[in-house]
Amino acid sequence: xxxxxxPTDDEHSESQQERDDEKRTANNEKxxxxxxxxxxxxxEVDLSDPEYYLNRxxxxxxxxxxxxxxxxxxxxxxxxxxxxxSIFTTNMxxxxxxxxxxxxxxxxxxxxxxxPDGRTPTEQWDAILDTAxxxxxxxxxxxxxxxxxxxxDAGIHIVSYDDCSPSEQQELRxxxxxxxxxxxxxxxxxxxxxxxxxxxxSLSLAVLTRENEDExxxxxxxxxxxxxxxxxxVEDDSTFVLLEDVVAANLDLLFPNTEIVDCSTFRVTRNxxxxxxxxxxxxxxxxxxxxxxxxxFATVVRLEVEADMPETVRNLLIEQLxxxxxxxxxxxAPLDFRDFMDLVKLDSPELKLDSWTPQPHPRLTxxxxxxxxxxxxxxxxxxxxxxxxxxxxxxxxxDQAATDPDVLAIKLSLYRTAxxxxxxxxxxxxARNGKQVAxxxxxxxxxxxxxxLDWGKRLEEEGIHVAYGTIGYKTHSKTALVVREEDDGVxxxxxxxxGNYHSETAKTYTDLGLLTxxxxxxxxxxxxxxxxxxxxxxxxxxxxxxxxxxxRERFTEMIRTEAELAREGRDAKIVAxxxxxxxxxxxxxxxxxxxxxxxVDLIIRDICRLRPGLEGISETVTVYSIVGxxxxxxxxxxxxNDGDPRYFIGSADWMTRNLDERVETVAPVxxxxxxxxxxxxxxxxxxxxxxxxxxxxxxxYQQRTPGDEDCRNTHHxxxxxxxxxxxx
Numbered sequence: 001x002x003x004x005x006x007p008t009d010d011e012h013s014e015s016q017q018e019r020d021d022e023k024r025t026a027n028n029e030k031x032x033x034x035x036x037x038x039x040x041x042x043x044e045v046d047l048s049d050p051e052y053y054l055n056r057x058x059x060x061x062x063x064x065x066x067x068x069x070x071x072x073x074x075x076x077x078x079x080x081x082x083x084x085x086s087i088f089t090t091n092m093x094x095x096x097x098x099x100x101x102x103x104x105x106x107x108x109x110x111x112x113x114x115x116p117d118g119r120t121p122t123e124q125w126d127a128i129l130d131t132a133x134x135x136x137x138x139x140x141x142x143x144x145x146x147x148x149x150x151x152x153d154a155g156i157h158i159v160s161y162d163d164c165s166p167s168e169q170q171e172l173r174x175x176x177x178x179x180x181x182x183x184x185x186x187x188x189x190x191x192x193x194x195x196x197x198x199x200x201x202s203l204s205l206a207v208l209t210r211e212n213e214d215e216x217x218x219x220x221x222x223x224x225x226x227x228x229x230x231x232x233x234v235e236d237d238s239t240f241v242l243l244e245d246v247v248a249a250n251l252d253l254l255f256p257n258t259e260i261v262d263c264s265t266f267r268v269t270r271n272x273x274x275x276x277x278x279x280x281x282x283x284x285x286x287x288x289x290x291x292x293x294x295x296x297f298a299t300v301v302r303l304e305v306e307a308d309m310p311e312t313v314r315n316l317l318i319e320q321l322x323x324x325x326x327x328x329x330x331x332x333a334p335l336d337f338r339d340f341m342d343l344v345k346l347d348s349p350e351l352k353l354d355s356w357t358p359q360p361h362p363r364l365t366x367x368x369x370x371x372x373x374x375x376x377x378x379x380x381x382x383x384x385x386x387x388x389x390x391x392x393x394x395x396x397x398x399d400q401a402a403t404d405p406d407v408l409a410i411k412l413s414l415y416r417t418a419x420x421x422x423x424x425x426x427x428x429x430x431a432r433n434g435k436q437v438a439x440x441x442x443x444x445x446x447x448x449x450x451x452x453l454d455w456g457k458r459l460e461e462e463g464i465h466v467a468y469g470t471i472g473y474k475t476h477s478k479t480a481l482v483v484r485e486e487d488d489g490v491x492x493x494x495x496x497x498x499g500n501y502h503s504e505t506a507k508t509y510t511d512l513g514l515l516t517x518x519x520x521x522x523x524x525x526x527x528x529x530x531x532x533x534x535x536x537x538x539x540x541x542x543x544x545x546x547x548x549x550x551x552r553e554r555f556t557e558m559i560r561t562e563a564e565l566a567r568e569g570r571d572a573k574i575v576a577x578x579x580x581x582x583x584x585x586x587x588x589x590x591x592x593x594x595x596x597x598x599x600v601d602l603i604i605r606d607i608c609r610l611r612p613g614l615e616g617i618s619e620t621v622t623v624y625s626i627v628g629x630x631x632x633x634x635x636x637x638x639x640x641n642d643g644d645p646r647y648f649i650g651s652a653d654w655m656t657r658n659l660d661e662r663v664e665t666v667a668p669v670x671x672x673x674x675x676x677x678x679x680x681x682x683x684x685x686x687x688x689x690x691x692x693x694x695x696x697x698x699x700x701y702q703q704r705t706p707g708d709e710d711c712r713n714t715h716h717x718x719x720x721x722x723x724x725x726x727x728x
Contacts, residue, residue: 050118063606101271161249200270208261230339264309269302358389387722390506402430409436409483492522496667545666566597573640580607623695
């Protein structure tokens with residue numbers, strides 16, 4: 001069977017059920033054997049011991065290795081591999097800006113506090129640099145030794161300027177003179193000019209020039225313009241030259257009457273962790289704008305240089321940028337693969353995965369006369385992106401609310417959204433139609449601050465009430481509330497999701513959303529939005545798990561319940577899907593549940609502090625990670641509860657920041673039909689033998705392979721399942 005053949009839900013359930021039964025039998029036999037042993041009581045295990053915890057930063061780098069593997073994996077179509085080559089660069093840029101930047105701040109402040117795994121900031125920094133260096137070398141080798149030639153074999157040529165024919169070089173030189181040269185500004189460093197500012201993540205040329213042979217070369221920095229195409233097509237539409245090569249080959253036009261002694265590329269990464277105390281900020285908007293300004297000039301945390309850069313230039317950059325030799329990463333050019341994502345847009349379907357168009361929801365059909373509120377009122381609906389269409393579900397819900405004469409108010413929390421957001425347009429239309437509209441805009445959404453500032457101002461111009469965050473917390477909740485007057489009174493319609501109101505990421509991120517008319521959930525959301533805009537703060541909620549509030553307590557309680565059920569010999573199991581498991585207290589709770597005999601399956605995209613398979617500690621725990629065509633972003637929590645299962649979805653991972661430092665929302669899913677949907681998703685992922693990785697106790701991962709089995713790829717299976725349900 002190929003990856004695109006569709007096993008039935010029953011086959012998935014039976015396959016996973018067999019695995020679950022085998023694990024349960026083994027665990028029961030072990031528990032019985034342990035009970036029969038006549039041994040002295042075991043000493044209490046100290047679960048705060050650093051040996052039981054993995055490092056957060058190194059665990060995230062393990063995830064990046066899995067991302068890079070998608071570029072290395074020859075089973076993937078060629079342009080899919082190029083895509084992951086680009087994604088790896090983007091991910092590592094963010095990692096250095098956020099995580100390494102934060103460590104450098106701690107080191108500068110002489111912080112010596114150790115992480116749960118026992119490392120100081122300096123020890124983590126050292127380990128990160130060593131690990132990352134190997135990964136960058138592997139990325140460069142992947143491109144030069146494999147991808148570059150494979151692209152050429154497929155008819156896509158990335159060539160140097162020198163490899164171009166004379167006519168192609170003349171064409172490129174004319175393009176340079178007309179379109180590139182006017183945008184360039186050479187910045188020279190000499191006694192009359194200070195060392196130039198090097199902007200974050202910009203690609204630059206380090207140029208050495210001199211007018212006379214007997215004088216020392218002068219350093220100049222030339223920034224490669226980011227607003228011009230990086231991959232320049234020549235006469236043959238399938239042949240490209242990198243922009244930096246074109247600039248380097250025509251420097252005589254930028255530095256006339258001088259000798260070009262040397263030219264090499266380099267790239268600087270700056271810290272994104274610019275701290276401001278919002279509790280003393282009189283104006284949160286002013287504070288965020290100041291953070292954005294300061295981030296431009298923040299400390300350098302990484303310098304990437306071309307392998308053959310002269311030692312004098314390298315030393316000059318190290319000295320002027322104030323970094324250590326260990327922070328220099330010598331690489332084979334090109335240094336930046338982000339723009340290689342443009343190659344993925346080429347019209348070469350044979351080099352890509354089969355295309356996927358998000359499908360209509362089987363119940364929430366997008367027609368003019370369809371009443372979505374009636375559908376939700378009759379039964380809760382579960383939206384699964386990108387398998388279902390964002391426009392035909394979430395956007396349609398907001399569009400109908402904006403124009404429905406019976407809708408009184410719309411409230412929504414906005415963490416990230418598209419630059420041309422239809423969501424915002426719906427809110428504006430609702431306000432123009434006389435509805436009360438309130439929007440919580442999170443200004444501290446990292447790297448989306450400016451976008452959110454702009455949208456906040458636009459909403460305010462329309463008379464919409466905008467709240468900009470809450471003091472002391474980042475609002476990460478993904479929720480919307482529609483208040484509608486109906487024949488039997490005012491009814492509340494709620495949307496609680498795992499992902500943002502972002503139409504573009506909805507095409508590539510897997511996320512879930514619950515649409516419900518449950519009154520208690522609506523009342524909980526009402527109180528949550530009052531917290532956003534007022535000074536009220538609730539600790540208890542009727543059905544929702546809210547942070548700060550009851551979320552940590554409720555999750556802890558449910559884990560402990562499973563542990564107690566296991567000790568009583570009753571059915572106990574935990575399956576938790578999330579982006580990250582970082583919180584040490586939650587790890588400890590899971591260890592104790594495992595020690596009690598609870599089967600624990602964790603489907604975690606990246607960071608995981610827990611070590612599975614430790615004798616006497618986590619023998620019943622399995623950690624999975626799925627990395628494939630879509631970014632796994634949904635959170636699902638399942639507790640067996642002795643045959644009365646409890647399911648939840650929402651915005652929170654089990655990280656300290658989510659449970660204690662952010663406003664988060666997690667909702668129960670009580671409909672048997674929707675619970676079955678969630679169970680299928682979890683079963684498919686645990687049954688995957690193509691894109692699934694299993695974690696070892698040391699924190700490393702091993703990818704499953706089909707062998708003689710049928711190939712089961714999570715994303716392909718769920719795509720075809722969605723299509724099958726639509727076709728029925």
